[in-house]
Amino acid sequence: MNTRIAIDGLPLPSSTWGLLAAIILFAALAPAILMTAPAVAAQLASQWQLSPSQIGDLFSVELGAMSLASLPAFWWLKRVSWRLAAFAAAVLFIAANLLSMLADTYNLLLALRFVSAIAGGSLMIICLASAAAAANPGRVYGLWVMGQLVVGALGLALMPALFERYGLGACYLTLAGLMALLLPLTRCFTTGKPALRETHAALPGSRVKTTLGILGILTFYISLGGVWTFIGAIGADAGISAQNSGEILAFATVIGIAGAACASLIGTRLVLLPVGYGLMAAAVILLLGEPGVWRFALAAFLFKFTWTFLLPLILACLAKLDHSGKLMNASNLMIGSGLAIGPAVAGRLIETNGGFTALLLGGATITLLSLVLMHGSRAQA
Template identity: 75%
Template sequence: MRDASHTPWQQLAAIVLFAAITPTILMTAPAVAAQLAAQWQLSPSQIGDLFSVELGAMSLATLPALWWLKCVSWRVAALGAAVLFITANLLSMLADTYTHLLILRFASALAGGSLMILCLASAATTANPSRVYGLWVMGQLVVGAIGLAVLPGLFERYGLEACYLILAGLMTVLLPLAWNFPSTSPAPQAAAMTALPGSRWKAALGVAAVLAFYISLGGVWTFIGALGASAGISAQHSGEILAIATVMGIAGAACVSLIGTRLPRLPLLLSGYALMAAAVLLLLGQPTLVRFALAALLFKFAWTFILPLILACLADLDHSGKLMNVSNLVIGGGLAIGPAIAGRLIEASGGFAVLLVGGAVITLLSLALVVASRPGPVFEMEPV
């Protein structure tokens, strides 16, 4: 059973701030990609490979974590990963070849992925995981929004090096917070207290729910701009709508954090998934500017509203950190699989209808999986 007390603010700060800084490159990908093309003269395929390496390394951090989560102090692991992150970003400023940059970005992302696993696992040990995961998502979105607003100006004046220096500087400032993570995972006997019959199957269903969620999310969101263009919506209008959608995303995560334990989780899950599926279906046909805007804003709000709830469901199944570690790999896999499948569906069907209907179906599949994974009776109305 979790401690009913509130999460100490130092631990909460460590979870939210480390999780906000580590994926900054991916959260600001449009600005960074444009600068790579302008400053490094990289081809689209090279830029794509570079981001794939970053995403892949963050996901692959799961594999060594299977060992160190139970054998190494989480505080020492956080400090080591943070130092590697700082070093890799400082050296990225000095990289003079594409290969060197690729290697250094892999190292930075591997360190960032390790920190992300620690943040996910630590949040699972808190008294109110859904609130912490809501802040976790909100922090990433806020940093991403600030980065997209600020980085283009910095790039114009100082080049890509400015981004790497800022990341190293911010992580240096956060170093003392590494000691606010739990020292280790919960004791085996404490974790065993929450074990339920069939819990491994429920854990598998929960992980499958996360995978389905990210496949749907990655597939639809990656091509939402192209869908708008095919419907005759200008790039300027589309860009403005998607920028506003970021604010809606922050609002979605904030709502979950504010609701806390005030409402049962099941109706929140049902509402969030219904909104996400409805948003996808609103994009069918040739959406007008108003319908496109409504769908984009609703989709981003629902996505960030649902995610903390799903992660909280996983936290109910395992407080040792192992399941959250696996979820890190699944998130990366879903983000990679979604766009790959979506692109082929668009090419094969000559339009977006199959993608959108499939996205809505996979979204509802994720709902069914996450509901089935919940401990106890499926429709028991437990608090968030």
């Protein structure tokens, strides 16, 4: 099978459509629990009577395991067929979610969610590496991000009704059932190993540029995680009601889908990186000084739009350096690390300075630092 995906011209081979569908659907379903975290967290509190710290630990384990899946992947990406790896990970995901329905203790649920997240993280790595081999990776990554946002929005809309009627098990059963339906798509992935030999020699990349790219995506997610985690608290501190803030942030999800759609339509036009980064930094600055409702809404919409618009371009920039899958695997690890570091650093900045000014100024600075790093990593034409 040809390892390069061409999605710019029509008609496309059926194998190309299948691979594109596999990338989008597996990448959308694998992190579905994290994308619907608010609804799942509320159900864990009401049904399982878990404390906030227990709920936080549960989600930290899921996020951490998805990132840790990158470590064994450094070994198996170049030794195991990606089709076989995707099938095995999907079966493990199904089994862990079915068993999660039957879990009767917190520790057992914690262990099963760890296993499910390892499987989901492995699928994400295969999707990232496969998208990197596309003729226009920016367009594929745009669809990749959009799929996750759509699944998250549908989950947040539908899960509360399912929880009310069937309990938490409905979530895990739905995930297992949807993954079972996707199993045939695992055949659409390439074998992986031949692609490594073909592309690694042609696109060796520079170690310095690779390092800059990895640091660029890490700093991007540190800024993103720190600001977005506390954006609701920023609104509350400015006197914006919880209802208004919630409605604004919910609509921001729709704006985020639009950002990913724009990235998909535009494709790999890395010249837009400075524009996106500049607007994202401006959105952070707009949150300074107790913003009113309209300024808060503008900042939230702009931040969410540029976040989902930039991510496909950032991943496409990295994909130009390496088609072997190793760099995209490292990116998966950096995404999880950035999401973990950002809120932790932001919380301490807020406590130390007694407000959000240091967080916002720091977030804008780190956003621009990420731009410098990504610009330095760009492969020569």
